Amino acid sequence: MKYIALLRGINVGGKNKVPMAQLKQCFTKAGFQNVVTYINSGNVIFDAQAQDQIMLAEKCRVILEEEFKFPIDLALIDEESMREALEHAPAWWGEDPEAKHNALFVIHPAAAADIVAEVGATKPEYEQVFAYGPVIFWSAQLKTFSRTRWSKIVGTKTYKSVTIRNANTTKKVLELALSH
Known part of the structure; x- marks a missing residue:
């Protein structure tokens, strides 16, 4: 199933820097497929096995904090809902x-x-x-x-x-x- 993660508060005013190449690598390393990022505001499109979106969003938060060393909140929406x-x-x-x-x-x-x-x-x-x-x-x-x-x-x-x-x-x- 295709999901879209919309990260909050990154790359704003030189704070909470998240390079898009590293963001893509982070999601790929976590086992998500067909990962695509779009512009620096933190838009990540990826494929994952269909699952509870609340749990998937939490998994994304955990992998992001592990990778970037600061908490990153996000909205998660599946392609069909978008x-x-x-x-x-x-x-x-x-x-x-x-x-x-x-x-x-x-x-x-x-x-x-x-x-x-x-x-x-x-x-x-x-x-x-x-x-x-x-x-x-x-x-x-x-x-x-x-x-x-x-x-x-x-x-x-x-x-x-x-x-x-x-x-x-x-x-x-x-x-x-x-x-x-």
């Missing part, structure tokens, strides 16, 4: 070039509904949010981005329960998963 989430993404997500479009991937044990509830109602004049499965789609106009409720999650407890990718990266990761 495809399904993107098929259900709202029409507005990823469309407007004057807006920022992000996908927030929820890290277990958090749930998308809990994250949405914790952040609170959107400010509809500035942003749009839609959750499907473990993915929260969020778009906001660039010119009013700082006024959005969702831009304020940085540095909060909620922020530690998600890893964020922009629309282009999210779509490309799925494309790579489907083609390998």
Whole structure:
């Protein structure tokens, strides 16, 4: 079965450095097959025997900490769930070039509904949010981005329960998963 691991908080501001070649080698050494990484934000596509995703995510965390010597949190999603989430993404997500479009991937044990509830109602004049499965789609106009409720999650407890990718990266990761 194909899985996608979306690492949180690596290669940001010169901290928590994780070279992609070493990341790929780490997953391969752990017995995963057809390992592919995509850009420095820590997107890993790999094949593994179908299994409980919570246990698989924990295995990934353990091998990452052993390899890189610091804890790395991650969201784990199987290819089918990622495809399904993107098929259900709202029409507005990823469309407007004057807006920022992000996908927030929820890290277990958090749930998308809990994250949405914790952040609170959107400010509809500035942003749009839609959750499907473990993915929260969020778009906001660039010119009013700082006024959005969702831009304020940085540095909060909620922020530690998600890893964020922009629309282009999210779509490309799925494309790579489907083609390998």
